[in-house]
Amino acid sequence: MESKISRGIIKKAMEMWLDNLEVDVAIVGAGPSGLTCARYLAKEGLKVVVLERHLFFGGGTWGGGMGFPYITVEEEAKHLLEEVGVKLEKVDDLYVADSVEVPAKLATAAIDSGAKILTGIVVEDLILKNEEVRGVVINTYAIEKAGLHVDPLAIESKVVVDATGHDAYVTNILVKKNKVNLKVEGERSMWAERGEKELLKYTKEIYPNFFVCGMAANAVHGGYRMGAIFGGMYLSGKLCAEKILKKLK
């Protein structure tokens, strides 16, 4: 029976890999904005793969604020959590949610919409042809963390989304390796209201076939950071999906 278990797993994994080497959208980062973006794209029937470095999804949500296991959203964004079934409680004029329930339900909803979430996969580079992004270069997190020298594989996609948060990890790779005419400004200090607003302004295609959303958008454009308020993140994820749908149709 032991080899049967191995066989079942390997067979299904291989089919999945062969089925996902060419996709519509590759989203890098399974945090709040990436999962929301994936949900809206998959709902519209696009082939979406979410690539997450860690073995688990959720990004910076788990620890809530400074380890107190809750996060907040403002009025305008609360429907994006309610849609996936998260319970909210009003404190002053903010809505507070459980920092463990949120990632569980954002991921569940994205999966049920048809997005494929691959965890433990690092995007270490991009495919770039004729000044256009054409996919992602991937490796396993295990190989990266173990410090082994092993070549990557690649996934071709029509669009790539950088949803890697504060580091704008993928945008940095694009900029540093290819001398493109882009600059990663780095996020500014904290100003919650303004940061929330800028986020939407900065969510867009910044290079042919390459979008930024969530904190990566603010980091690229030098926007203010917000702290443990996540409404802008979900709105940014949704907005990003809308812009991609428009482009691909």
Add this chain to the structure above:
Amino acid sequence: MESKISRGIIKKAMEMWLDNLEVDVAIVGAGPSGLTCARYLAKEGLKVVVLERHLFFGGGTWGGGMGFPYITVEEEAKHLLEEVGVKLEKVDDLYVADSVEVPAKLATAAIDSGAKILTGIVVEDLILKNEEVRGVVINTYAIEKAGLHVDPLAIESKVVVDATGHDAYVTNILVKKNKVNLKVEGERSMWAERGEKELLKYTKEIYPNFFVCGMAANAVHGGYRMGAIFGGMYLSGKLCAEKILKKLK
């Protein structure tokens, strides 16, 4: 607005903490068996808290088998995944599931049943009075990982469940610190069919108010390991819940 965000989070966190210092059941470990056990207990109206060392739930499920992102279950156990909405595919006579979808949906279901999952919390000891377990001694994972010397707090509970997997972490603490008449045998090598069966036999109260389930049960009793087949884990979690319900009623 920044202090309002802080206020909302701290207020809710404090209420939650004060509300969870005395519970019916404290489950240690938010892996496959712990989450299943929590779901069945909370569904029956018990006050259940799940304490997980890492910031995320899911235990050893995420990486599937050797990094191929799928797991297997056998016929008898597949309803326990179907109940929470996980899609299964038959390969030979086993059922294969996505290793990211599974933890998302087991956690979502446990939360919706009313269980409270606290991640980033380490159970570093037990409360033990008159040769009875009476609760858990907790600290944050951040403090543990940072190597800081900081005193713990404690949660009183009627029952404690060790669902920490191969290490049987909590049982080991119980045994090593208190010279109780118990021995942690350590799991044996792999024999999938037999391991799956033993698991149910070994899921039980092994010390007053103290239960073991999942791989911790096999580790305590010297059962065989199973590898990437998880049916026994879910069945064990459910069985453990049933035994606790019987005891507490």
Add this chain to the structure above:
Amino acid sequence: MESKISRGIIKKAMEMWLDNLEVDVAIVGAGPSGLTCARYLAKEGLKVVVLERHLFFGGGTWGGGMGFPYITVEEEAKHLLEEVGVKLEKVDDLYVADSVEVPAKLATAAIDSGAKILTGIVVEDLILKNEEVRGVVINTYAIEKAGLHVDPLAIESKVVVDATGHDAYVTNILVKKNKVNLKVEGERSMWAERGEKELLKYTKEIYPNFFVCGMAANAVHGGYRMGAIFGGMYLSGKLCAEKILKKLK
């Protein structure tokens, strides 16, 4: 009783946190200048919180000079130690004090004046609105040291003081993240007399609502370092308090 201990501690902590989310002055660093500054501010009735990365106060005083457990002060500054009850002994024309007694008594005096010292709290950023500092962004030292990815909280304050020593840690954040028109020069080599004098000259508001004192002041302005003579540090802390009081009244 175990849950009662937890309850007492959590309740008191919650009240304290909710009570300190909006303060007059947030001092970063509980070393010689920060503690002195806090003492003089709190004595005048301001609401003062001191935020210290390490679990303990005292900064670089503990080890004395090269591990010999004593420090020195000159004539002009000795009253600032005598006020808090530190015993001094004259050697040549300097005064020598016990490097363990000094932090104990500076902290005791600051606390008795009404300042709140929070240890184990890292200031990882500032609140910055309309080119004015408006508070601090905080996290726990445990989370930072453990390398966990957890969002911060924030404290709003009328004034922030950088008393973080040689690194001028907070000023560096202000400058690097926001491209303000300020430069952290870095301290120069050692020249004790001159460094002591420059320190007072450089203790001031260097950005709207943002003050530097102690070695951070010299580090920002490129002043000389002094070594194990601390008179200038205490004088700088006091001077900083006087300038803040003037501003806030």
Add this chain to the structure above:
Amino acid sequence: MESKISRGIIKKAMEMWLDNLEVDVAIVGAGPSGLTCARYLAKEGLKVVVLERHLFFGGGTWGGGMGFPYITVEEEAKHLLEEVGVKLEKVDDLYVADSVEVPAKLATAAIDSGAKILTGIVVEDLILKNEEVRGVVINTYAIEKAGLHVDPLAIESKVVVDATGHDAYVTNILVKKNKVNLKVEGERSMWAERGEKELLKYTKEIYPNFFVCGMAANAVHGGYRMGAIFGGMYLSGKLCAEKILKKLK
């Protein structure tokens, strides 16, 4: 002036060292019980040196309970904190104190009573002659932490106190290196009331000229742990002082 600063510090350090090579009591550990013990011994005129591994005193008090910066004491012990000026607040039938104020004031009081606290000093062994403890073997924490191979020095004392907490560090050295007829049982799991009581029973001379107090006493005798309630610690420190005074007079 730079060499004058060096001279003042080195001269004072030399006198201090030469003056402390033969003492009445060497207390290992500047935590709650060690500082209390030192205060009561020094008040009676004994020559007392407290040797603390870390550069700072306070032991495990700083982080309060699980990082919430407060600790508790019960009615019977609250006078021991009030004596040194710590403010207490009643919650239920416990008294809550600020976890930063407590070490500051316990140390201040010990120093003002005449005890010498040396931080950054590791006790790596004992002097042992004719089956009697006769002093401590010391090195610097810097040398230990740096992993350098450097010989220690020694301080002769009439009595040595192990106040090193859960590890009972010095007792373990005594037992492991000399095959004496003693066993370090290790503390048991948590039972706050009983642990508090056992602590006093176990505070005593366990080998000629060698006392244990605080959690080290419970660790040696297999007593229960208490968590973030510190009354027993202060009482144990005081009791230990009383037993030593009786012996030495």
Add this chain to the structure above:
Amino acid sequence: MESKISRGIIKKAMEMWLDNLEVDVAIVGAGPSGLTCARYLAKEGLKVVVLERHLFFGGGTWGGGMGFPYITVEEEAKHLLEEVGVKLEKVDDLYVADSVEVPAKLATAAIDSGAKILTGIVVEDLILKNEEVRGVVINTYAIEKAGLHVDPLAIESKVVVDATGHDAYVTNILVKKNKVNLKVEGERSMWAERGEKELLKYTKEIYPNFFVCGMAANAVHGGYRMGAIFGGMYLSGKLCAEKILKKLK
């Protein structure tokens, strides 16, 4: 083309994995004895897989003796290197070979004989049924080195060979996890002639379907170590193959 490269590699890997889940012999360790054993077994038509923790084969041969890049063999064993094309030079009555050429050619010959060498694969446990070894439990070296908590897969085999060298890694797992009636003695100090001879005596089936060869054989039986003379290793590998062939036919 990028996705084609990925496709070619994944497809071939899948076929290979599915083809190697049930084999005749699983050899653990691609050092001198394991590679020799594999060569002789595969030559006879058995299905053989060699599993090596590191990404490369060769074991301890690469560095020669103390970093001088040569190894020695004695007269009786030199044909085993000559057969694979290694050049030898006589010094006194020993034969010296290049420590880089040796692993290259032993591996080349094993591969050409039909053995499959899988590097970067850790054998973390055995399949054990009814007191018989029935295969190996495997994971990737990347996962192990990265410290990730990921479940293994398994390969079923008729025979398992422990050729892991001094540590007798697999035998230790067998013994420690299953309380079988075997003891790993650990190799003794150096005695080259005698060690070489004992090696052959100790190369055998020590548990149903489980063989040891190379230094693992000496380590299990408490034989003497030999140093940088490798003749016994090759002879042991060959002898092990002969004993397995006899058993399986």
Add this chain to the structure above:
Amino acid sequence: MESKISRGIIKKAMEMWLDNLEVDVAIVGAGPSGLTCARYLAKEGLKVVVLERHLFFGGGTWGGGMGFPYITVEEEAKHLLEEVGVKLEKVDDLYVADSVEVPAKLATAAIDSGAKILTGIVVEDLILKNEEVRGVVINTYAIEKAGLHVDPLAIESKVVVDATGHDAYVTNILVKKNKVNLKVEGERSMWAERGEKELLKYTKEIYPNFFVCGMAANAVHGGYRMGAIFGGMYLSGKLCAEKILKKLK
């Protein structure tokens, strides 16, 4: 016999070292391009030494693509693997090879052509006289990895080849230490076809007596990366050999 083993090894090593202090070509890096280059040079009778940091040859080939143990080559390059006896299998229009067989056979062929491969040797600098490269400065990998401060030795050679892959390690040393008029551009993102072609264009003498081949060539000139397709690497190694032969004859 033990000292005889030592004697045989040391004697042979001494002769080898003394024989290799002056060579025709020193190739840095025993990966795909370095081994191919060495094979073609040695076949023509040149004295060639290959210096490899790790104890083993093979570079980044071992792990295949993302840990799937296969690599690909295109039609034009497949003869370079077939020449050394590697088995290839066609998938679509690419040829797939076993990632363990490839390094074994490339090394075997290079050795049989007469090239000397020295593993565990780090090239930490160059010999540079009158603006010409004249050899390499070497140390052991053990010394480098252990962080010991030990002086290097040197090998004089007519030509040095940088075949160190993505890092272009030796070219970087040349440029950083000597302010020569060269720039290491760093490789660009992935574009497999174009990268393969650029590789040959960039394989050349870039400084008197100093050649680059393999990925180092692309890294120096800012070419595109290719991923797990290796044809260009072998062709580059061969082309480099041809250019050197032309220069030296």
Add this chain to the structure above:
Amino acid sequence: MESKISRGIIKKAMEMWLDNLEVDVAIVGAGPSGLTCARYLAKEGLKVVVLERHLFFGGGTWGGGMGFPYITVEEEAKHLLEEVGVKLEKVDDLYVADSVEVPAKLATAAIDSGAKILTGIVVEDLILKNEEVRGVVINTYAIEKAGLHVDPLAIESKVVVDATGHDAYVTNILVKKNKVNLKVEGERSMWAERGEKELLKYTKEIYPNFFVCGMAANAVHGGYRMGAIFGGMYLSGKLCAEKILKKLK
């Protein structure tokens, strides 16, 4: 000229190695007792090699006592330092010496007597035949510290001396690997006078051809430790030499 430097060094090193593969006495550890022992043995014409793990000689002398750079010797032993030219100063009834001068001059004298000191060489095992020690198994410190898996070489000798200090490193290997009828007791706590005396009693041949001297002698026999007084060490080194001379003549 660069290859000439390499040639000169390699040639001389190889001659030295070939000349030292068979010696009279191999002393492990170049600390106070090992260097003294070597000096007295070489003076009598024996072929002596001293093998020291670190790159430098001197053992634990360099840091003096707790970093104060002086050591002490008593009256009876002072001639052993005076003989090698160390300046001594009397304080009370002890003699104080500079902790840097001492190793410099002990080594100089040993070298001038004809002993060969090899630093950076680890003794990782012994040669052991027919229950007699017959030499040492060596590797480089660089290889050990780098954690590389490289085979050792060996030196045959008539006698081996364990002068490795507190750890009795070589004796432990002898005992642990070969189950000989010896026990390493471990040194006891500090008692300077008694330790000094026991040292001479315990300096002897404890196994055929195997001697212990210096702190290793006390560690093996459970003697008391002495701290920063070194007279016994030099006397032990000399006594050990005398006993070896007697045996070998």
Add this chain to the structure above:
Amino acid sequence: MESKISRGIIKKAMEMWLDNLEVDVAIVGAGPSGLTCARYLAKEGLKVVVLERHLFFGGGTWGGGMGFPYITVEEEAKHLLEEVGVKLEKVDDLYVADSVEVPAKLATAAIDSGAKILTGIVVEDLILKNEEVRGVVINTYAIEKAGLHVDPLAIESKVVVDATGHDAYVTNILVKKNKVNLKVEGERSMWAERGEKELLKYTKEIYPNFFVCGMAANAVHGGYRMGAIFGGMYLSGKLCAEKILKKLK
């Protein structure tokens, strides 16, 4: 007696420290050039202190060339080793010396000339007044390596010599902290003959009261490196002494 040992060591250490707080020359680095410089200066009656980071002297000499324990000198410099009693052997036209004997005898000679060598002392900064170097700022290596935050002490001196080798550690501090008009070029690649010659040209006072010698001189001026030939180092040390003597007289 234990406290007597402590007393003797502390008393002597304190006298030494008080006696060395004002010196003529502070040499940083006890390698080949620093020790030679110290010997020549002390012979002329100057008060010289050598400050060495590591606990031992000798710098990069110990490991010889690539771990082969020998170094070389050329004809012109051999008298500088012969003067201190080092045995030399001619190979081709170079002289080869034992890499352990050399540091032992250079240090012995420096000490006997009256220089004070302090090991385990880090120079972390300079005293700098009115654009003149006036001494060194020191700490212990233990404190630095342990990463403790402890203030330094200082030694005033008329001249400071940077003899720290390739890093030109002290010159870098001078340049980086004080924006003086100096640049540390960094050494170039290897060219032994030319490097040896440049060394003497670059040995000089490069800032008021601040000299460079040995490899630090080449590093500052961008000279070529030499490898394991040390003649230039000794000549540089001597030349530096001559230039200082001229300046101070």
